[in-house]
Amino acid sequence: MNPATLKEALLGYTASIEDRKKGSDLIKNKPELEAELIALCFSKNQKRENIMASWVLERLILIEKHIYLHKYIDEFLKALQNQKHESKRRPFAKLLYNYCVNEEYRSLLEKKQIDLIVDFCFSTLLEAKKIAPKAFALKTIIFFKYHEEWIKTELSSFIEQELPRTSPGLKATVR
Numbered sequence: 001m002n003p004a005t006l007k008e009a010l011l012g013y014t015a016s017i018e019d020r021k022k023g024s025d026l027i028k029n030k031p032e033l034e035a036e037l038i039a040l041c042f043s044k045n046q047k048r049e050n051i052m053a054s055w056v057l058e059r060l061i062l063i064e065k066h067i068y069l070h071k072y073i074d075e076f077l078k079a080l081q082n083q084k085h086e087s088k089r090r091p092f093a094k095l096l097y098n099y100c101v102n103e104e105y106r107s108l109l110e111k112k113q114i115d116l117i118v119d120f121c122f123s124t125l126l127e128a129k130k131i132a133p134k135a136f137a138l139k140t141i142i143f144f145k146y147h148e149e150w151i152k153t154e155l156s157s158f159i160e161q162e163l164p165r166t167s168p169g170l171k172a173t174v175r
Contacts, residue, residue: 006033007040010052023056024064038072042079051087058091062098069099077113080120086130093124093136100143114147125158131166135173 009026013019027033037060040053060067069076076095083092096117100106109117117140124137145152162170 006036007049010040010049010056013052013056015055020055020059023052024059024066027056027060028064028066034067038075042072042075044082046085046088051085054088054091058095061095069095070105073099073105073113077116077120080116081123084127086128086133089124089128089133090130090136092120093133093140096120097136097140100140106143111147114144117141118144118147118151122154122158125162131169134170138170138173 006026010023013023027037037053037057040050041057043050057067061069076092080092080096083089100117121137121141121144124133125141128134128137141151141155145155
């Protein structure tokens with residue numbers, strides 16, 4: 001199977017859990033497609049196949065534990081800054097949070113990598129329209145609130161400004 005066939009398969013899927021599973025099964029059965037899935041997911045493009053690739057990758061990493069994000073962390077962190085589509089931003093924010101929850105992985109991050117994470121989290125908090133990416137960004141940035149002096153101050157300011165007018169879901173995350 002070639003990369004064009006992977007794109008065709010992804011375009012045939014919907015957002016359903018069943019289709020995400022079909023995508024992850026495809027990659028597990030054809031491991032040579034993993035690199036193409038990663039390329040589609042990490043791409044600046046915001047096309048449907050890129051979004052589907054992000055959802056499939058999320059499943060492969062978080063549910064099936066078939067791919068480990070640590071292997072791709074540098075490429076992933078570079079790709080973070082290019083994710084502006086709401087449907088692509090959520091899996092990236094979720095993957096980032098689940099990576100950073102691991103204390104061992106956090107301890108391996110270099111200053112430059114943490115700076116990219118903090119930048120992505122603040123961008124997501126300010127730009128995202130949907131609550132899920134904001135909630136994951138907020139939970140992630142908490143891990144790094146002492147990385148630089150200004151982070152805790154800006155985070156507190158954001159929470160004070162946004163909390164009164166935000167959704168119950170984000171209010172629950174702040175608690």
